[in-house]
Amino acid sequence: MADERGAELLRGGGGSHRATFLELFLDVVFVFAFTRVSQRLIDDVTAGGGRLPLELTQTLVLLLALWMVWSLTAWATSHYDPERPPIQAVMVGSMFGSLVMAVSVPAAYGPHGLSFAAGYVAIQLGRSIYLTVALRRHSQRHLSGRILVWSGVSAVFWLGGGLVGDDARLLCWAVALVIDYVGVVIGWPVPRLGRAAATAWTVTGEHLAERYQQFTIIALGEMIFVAGVGFSGSDFTLLRWIALVDAFATTVLLWRIYFHRAGSVLAEAVAQARQPARLGQSATWTHLTMIAGIVTTAVGYEVAISEPGGHADVVRVAAIVGGPALFVVGRSRFEYEVFGRVSLSRLVGLLLLVLGVPLLSRLPLIGMAVGVTAVLTGMAVADALRARGRPPERPASPM
Template sequence: MTNRHQDLRDTPPPVALAQVDELIRTGGDGRLELIGLSITPHRRTVWSRAGASTSTSAAAWYDCVRGRQKRQKRGEPVTSGVGRLLREPEEQRATFLDLFFDLVFVFALFRLSHGLLNHLNWTGAFQALVLLLAVWWVWTQTAGIGDRFDPRRPAIQLLVIGCMFGSMVLAAAAPGAFGEHGLVFAGAYVAVQVGRSLFLVIVTRGDERQRTEMRVLFWYGVSAVPWIAGAVVQGWPREVLWSLAVAVDYVVLRIGWPTPRLGRAGAAEFPLSGEFLAERHRQFFIIALGELILVTGLTFTGDGFGADRSAAAVVAFATTVLLWRIYIHRAGQVLAEAVTAAPDPLRVAVSAIYAHPVMVAGIVAISIGDELVIEHPLGHTPPAWVAVILGGPALFLAGRATFEYAVFGRVSRNRVAGVLALAAISPATVFLPPVLVATASALVLAGIALSDAARARGRPPEPPSPPG
């Protein structure tokens, strides 16, 4: 072998990483074959085809360049393609783009609560739940973009803004989704989910991440069928088809999006930032509380500031504060640490993703109850009103207990006691004025918050201990 070829074998040539796959390949006999062009700052050098035995240095060089995809994971040097769109690990905080995207969901929750208020029965409650689950899934899947991709890149900004517009259309159609606006709602949902996934498949072309995005795109294509089919029928068939579509979207995440020819995604394909996950979920919870404040304020200013209405507004505001306190103590503070400490971080993340819409559903019900109580603080309380005034906090506590189990591997007894207390007082509340029913609900929540504070006093903070 000539000295030139010896040098070529033992010395890594000055080639950009993006060109490596075009310049090397392994021969059938285990030798490295170097073909193509190398661009240096000074000249263009033509490589002759040269066989090189896999000596230690050559093998090390081969391993280095073939490991290029691994170096393109979050936080490592990247040079081209999808690498430019990835986010650095030290930047795993919510950005202005994330908060801007969230704005549309204040509107979405407001529309959902008013849709349920106009159909305050079991059918309306079920329909509102289906719509809320769809809205939540749009948010959580789009919010995940900020964990993986750099929001400063124009392509990512356009993607998120496009999803934001689709979410606004979806929210606008929500109150009439089971009526004349079904096709608008379903079309907006499918457009956001399929469009976002298709975009990510395109931008990850040639990268190992594309396999994951293709799985997601496949399953959103599958769930699009019952979404669109349900939109063109009326009555209970729409409820059945849309429930099936929502179930598909939620279940396939849990089982790793098993896809023909691509298989099932492993946990390694879902790199998680616990800090980003926790911060984004806290922000959505604040959005839900913001909708609660919005409804309280708008209703309170609508028809004077009488003593009875003022008392109802005070109770509504106190309830909002108590919800915040119960959420943040203490699982809401340490979700990031729980994800880091968990033997299976993805399991903790998915549990948090599933627990939050239950809590948000409770807050939506509470907002309806607050509006009813402020508008009609006195008189008798119909059973449907009792269902939202007391059922909303009970639903919130159920979701909060699920969240607590995901973080600590146990559920506080006061959460269970709170749900039982709300159920126990519900039969008698139909004889009380609405403002007193709301006050009873707030007192139960206050008891839970005080119990949390008493248990924590004088003790070191409990570390997260997610179930194995």
């Protein structure tokens, strides 16, 4: 009887595999969280100074923590039935914990460090404890039990980091993140139970793919939000209008490049894969790379809007050119995961972005941004020409 009650929490063969409204509600919190991360990056870039590399590393740690929360929640709702009240309770708890983390981001390395860490730990430990108890004696409880052990170890560093000074806090949180991410990669091994193989996660391909697609849209929407806020708070000069149009065009191009075939057939690729969970796990890292690229691009274009005729220093080049380049790297890997190959346009575009840095860095910020947009436009046009007159390519994942 206890096994049957625990099995009720798992996704069955029936029912909708689409994302629920509560999951979309959770994403709203992450829209806010992303704006906080972007604002931190903008402050870092505009302030400059000798501590810039350290401050950028601090912000990266916060982004990785938020991604860990979202990705594990997405995997949980793909493995468990999000229509069940216990799973909905997990999602509501994750939603509030994510909100606590988001509001703490601006001063996470100051007075709000403990609240950021407490929000993260509450989500990770709370989810695992709740599921371990709710699953009763079902065999799947060992999966949440493994995660609970690893989350308990990392919690020591998260909470300890929230109680110490800024530099020591970064070290503690970096160690905690390494523990959490290594646990995901190697399957959270614990004594006697061993590790959980990727096949232990029975994921719903359509649902998991839709969650990745939605999060990518969130990141792109946040890019428009950052550009719009930056523009509305400045004088409406001609150069700033050009920068705003260019930022919008870049956002549309990133959307187009992501969804052109690979992004649109991800659900089918996961469903057809011999090991769907393995493909889903690999897609987690590629989407993390693309999301980081989009967030960085948003920062670069906000700076270009506020200072269109500004000087292109190393940090601004890294944001305006490096962000799209990072996105293309992730998108290239994503294409391989879905089709087993990488388009020539991806490689040529990435090469142009990298080799074009010496030339682009000589231009004002608006010129650099337009140059990057031109490369992305060429990539999107090449995709359209390659697909013209041909039947839609079907996924052929090597995984």
